[in-house]
Amino acid sequence: MDAFLAGMAILLDPYMLGVILAGTLLGIIVGALPGISGSTTTALLLPLTVTMTPGAALAFLGSIYCAANFGGSITAILINTPGDPSASATAFDGYPMAKRGEAGKALGISAISSAIGGIFSVFVLIVAAPLLARMAYEFGPPEYFGLAVFGLSMVAMIGGESQVKNLMSACLGVLLATVGLDLTTGVERFTFGVYSLSDGIEFVPVLIGLFAIAEMLEQATQHGVVQDYIRLTAVKLPTLADFRKCAKSIAISSGIGTFIGALPALGATTAAMICYNESKRWSKYKDEFGKGAIEGVAGPEAANNAAVGGAMVPTLALGIPGSTTTAIILAGLIVQGVRPGPHLFTEQPALLYIVFSSMLAANLLYLVLGLGAAKLFARLTLVPAAYLWPAVFVLSMVGAYAPNQSMSDIWTVLIFGVVGFLFRRYGFSPAPLIMGLVLGKMVEESLKQSLLIFDQNWLMFLTRPIVVGLFAVTLIGLFAPFLARAWTRTRKRWRTSPAGDLP
Amino acid sequence: MGRGATDRRVAGATILLCAIVYAYTYTFDEVPAALMGGLGAELFPRLVLWTLAILAVLLALHVGSPPMDAPAPIPRPVWIAGGAMLLYVGVLELIGMWPASAVALVGLGWLWGERSLVKLSISAVMLTGALNLVFVRLLGGSFPKGLLGALVGP
Structure with a gap:
C-alpha cells in the first residue's frame, strides 16, 4: 500500500508530471506523423531516457506508449494512413466518417474510447501483474527457460507473412544477443576484435535502425505518392446518443483488448482487428460498418489502447514482452539497469506503481489533449515528406550517438536500417528479431543454470510440471496452424468424397 | 523467376551465413571444462544456428509459409x-x-x-x-x- 501511495504521489511531483506530459505530447505528435508507428516513436525517443532516473524513464516510456497509439488514429481518420498498424481497423470507418464531414466526431469518439480502454487496462494491470508475479516468484531457471522459449514461440504470430520467417527472425535476434563477453566463461564471442562489442550489441541503435531508418528507406519507395487529406474544421464531442450507441462496443473491446494484449507477442493490432469484427457482430447497425460507423471507430480504438495495459502485464511480471513496443520498453529498462520480472515486485515496487500511475495519467492527459487540441495535432498530418523523413533520419543519428557517444552506434543504426529494409522486402518482420535480442540473454542464462542444476541431463526438464506445461503450450502454438490446415483439408476431402467413404 | 525461388534464395543465403558463423565459433577461446558452467561459450550459439538452418530448410520447402513472389527491383x-x-x-x-x-x-x-x-x-x-x-x-x-x-x- 505504501508503494502504491508512493507511486501515485508522483502525480504531485511537478518534474514527474512534466515528464508524463512531455511523454504524452511527444507520443501523440510523433504517433500522428504519417508512417511513424508507436514502436518507431518509442525507439526514436528512447535515447532521451538514458540520462533520466529509472522512475522517470519508465513514466516517460509508459506515457509515450499510451499516447502513440491514440496519435496513430489521427492519421488513420484524416488521411486513411494509420500512423500505427494498430489503427488500421480505425481507418475502415474513421476515414469514411471524415469524408462525410464527421472527422471531428470520429476523433472525439476515438479519444474517449481510447481513454476508457486504456484506463480499464491499467486497472487490470494493477490487479493482475502482482498476482502473476506472485505466481512466478517460485519460478527457477528451468521455468524461466520454458517461459522464454514460450515467449519466443509466440513471436511466430507477430506480423510478417509466415511463422517460419518470424521464427527465423527471432533466432537471428537470439544469435545477436550472444555477441559479446560470455559471462560464465569470460570468452569473447563474435566481437571481431571490436572493443565496443564486448558488452554486446547496444539495443538503442539496433531499435532505431530496424524501425526508423528501415521505415525511411521504405518510404523512399513510396516517393511521389500523394495522400488524400481531409481538413478538420472542428472537433465535436460525440453526443450522448453516439456514446450510448458505442457503449457496448467500447465495453466488449476493452475486455477483449486487455486479454489479447496480455498474451505474449499478441499486441494492439490483433486486438483492434478482432474487436472491429466483434463490434460489428454485436452491433444493431451492422450494415453501417465500412461506410462510416461510429462503433467501427470506438471498438478498435478501445481495444488497441486496452491492449497497451494488457501487454504490460507479462512485460513487468515475467520480463516477457507482450508486444513490439513493450519489447522496446523492456530494452529501455535493461539500459537503465532494471530487469523486469517477479523480483521487481518485491525489490522495487515503487517503480511499478510509477508505471501504473503514469499510464493512468497519460490516458487522462491524451483525452484532454485529444479533445482540446485535436485540430492542432491534425495539422501534423500535413507535414510534407520532404521535411518529415530527413528529420527522422537526423533524429535517429543524434539519438543513436547520444547515449554512448560512439561512432560505432551510428554504423549499427545504418547496418540495421538496411537489415530492417531487406527484412520487410522479403516478408520478414523486425519485431521477432527485437524479441529475440531482448530475450536471448535470458534464454541462454536460464538454460545454462538449468543444466547446472540438472547436472547436464536435458531430460530433467521433463521432471518440472510447469516446464512441461510451457513446452506443451509452445508445441501446440507452433503446430496448431498446421494441424488446423490438415484438419480442414481432411474435412473437405470427406465432404467431397462419396457418402460411403465417410468414416 | 518462378514463384518460391525467392524463398529458396533467402534460405540458401541463411544456410550459408549459418555455416560461416558456425565455423567462426571454432575460433572462440578454449575454456577448461570446470569453467564451462553448464554449456561452453560456443554451444548455445551453435544450437541457435542449427535451429536457424532447420528453419531455413523449412522455408525453402514452403512448410508453414506460402511461396513468395520475387520483389520488384529496389527503386x-x-x-x-x-x-x-x-x-x-x-x-x-x-x-x-x-x-x-x-x-x-x-x-x-x-x-x-x-x-x-x-x-x-x-x-x-x-x-x-x-x-x-x-x-x-x-x-x-x-x-x-x-x-x-x-x-x-x-
Whole structure:
C-alpha cells in the first residue's frame, strides 16, 4: 500500500508530471506523423531516457506508449494512413466518417474510447501483474527457460507473412544477443576484435535502425505518392446518443483488448482487428460498418489502447514482452539497469506503481489533449515528406550517438536500417528479431543454470510440471496452424468424397 | 523467376551465413571444462544456428509459409537515400555532427522533392538548433566536432 501511495504521489511531483506530459505530447505528435508507428516513436525517443532516473524513464516510456497509439488514429481518420498498424481497423470507418464531414466526431469518439480502454487496462494491470508475479516468484531457471522459449514461440504470430520467417527472425535476434563477453566463461564471442562489442550489441541503435531508418528507406519507395487529406474544421464531442450507441462496443473491446494484449507477442493490432469484427457482430447497425460507423471507430480504438495495459502485464511480471513496443520498453529498462520480472515486485515496487500511475495519467492527459487540441495535432498530418523523413533520419543519428557517444552506434543504426529494409522486402518482420535480442540473454542464462542444476541431463526438464506445461503450450502454438490446415483439408476431402467413404 | 525461388534464395543465403558463423565459433577461446558452467561459450550459439538452418530448410520447402513472389527491383530513390546516409557519416567525420545534420536535412529534403532551398535551410537550422538544445544543453551530451571543428575550435 505504501508503494502504491508512493507511486501515485508522483502525480504531485511537478518534474514527474512534466515528464508524463512531455511523454504524452511527444507520443501523440510523433504517433500522428504519417508512417511513424508507436514502436518507431518509442525507439526514436528512447535515447532521451538514458540520462533520466529509472522512475522517470519508465513514466516517460509508459506515457509515450499510451499516447502513440491514440496519435496513430489521427492519421488513420484524416488521411486513411494509420500512423500505427494498430489503427488500421480505425481507418475502415474513421476515414469514411471524415469524408462525410464527421472527422471531428470520429476523433472525439476515438479519444474517449481510447481513454476508457486504456484506463480499464491499467486497472487490470494493477490487479493482475502482482498476482502473476506472485505466481512466478517460485519460478527457477528451468521455468524461466520454458517461459522464454514460450515467449519466443509466440513471436511466430507477430506480423510478417509466415511463422517460419518470424521464427527465423527471432533466432537471428537470439544469435545477436550472444555477441559479446560470455559471462560464465569470460570468452569473447563474435566481437571481431571490436572493443565496443564486448558488452554486446547496444539495443538503442539496433531499435532505431530496424524501425526508423528501415521505415525511411521504405518510404523512399513510396516517393511521389500523394495522400488524400481531409481538413478538420472542428472537433465535436460525440453526443450522448453516439456514446450510448458505442457503449457496448467500447465495453466488449476493452475486455477483449486487455486479454489479447496480455498474451505474449499478441499486441494492439490483433486486438483492434478482432474487436472491429466483434463490434460489428454485436452491433444493431451492422450494415453501417465500412461506410462510416461510429462503433467501427470506438471498438478498435478501445481495444488497441486496452491492449497497451494488457501487454504490460507479462512485460513487468515475467520480463516477457507482450508486444513490439513493450519489447522496446523492456530494452529501455535493461539500459537503465532494471530487469523486469517477479523480483521487481518485491525489490522495487515503487517503480511499478510509477508505471501504473503514469499510464493512468497519460490516458487522462491524451483525452484532454485529444479533445482540446485535436485540430492542432491534425495539422501534423500535413507535414510534407520532404521535411518529415530527413528529420527522422537526423533524429535517429543524434539519438543513436547520444547515449554512448560512439561512432560505432551510428554504423549499427545504418547496418540495421538496411537489415530492417531487406527484412520487410522479403516478408520478414523486425519485431521477432527485437524479441529475440531482448530475450536471448535470458534464454541462454536460464538454460545454462538449468543444466547446472540438472547436472547436464536435458531430460530433467521433463521432471518440472510447469516446464512441461510451457513446452506443451509452445508445441501446440507452433503446430496448431498446421494441424488446423490438415484438419480442414481432411474435412473437405470427406465432404467431397462419396457418402460411403465417410468414416 | 518462378514463384518460391525467392524463398529458396533467402534460405540458401541463411544456410550459408549459418555455416560461416558456425565455423567462426571454432575460433572462440578454449575454456577448461570446470569453467564451462553448464554449456561452453560456443554451444548455445551453435544450437541457435542449427535451429536457424532447420528453419531455413523449412522455408525453402514452403512448410508453414506460402511461396513468395520475387520483389520488384529496389527503386532508385532508395539507393540514393542509402547513398546519402553513407555520405552523411563521411561529412560528419569532416565537419561535425550539427553542421552535417543541417546539410543532411537540406540534401535529403531536396531528394524528397522540396525545391525551396530557403525553406529547407530555415527548417534545417531550426531543427538542428532544437536538437542541440535538447541533447547538448539539457542532457549534457557531447557530439563529434569533425576534423574541421577540431582545427578551428577548442
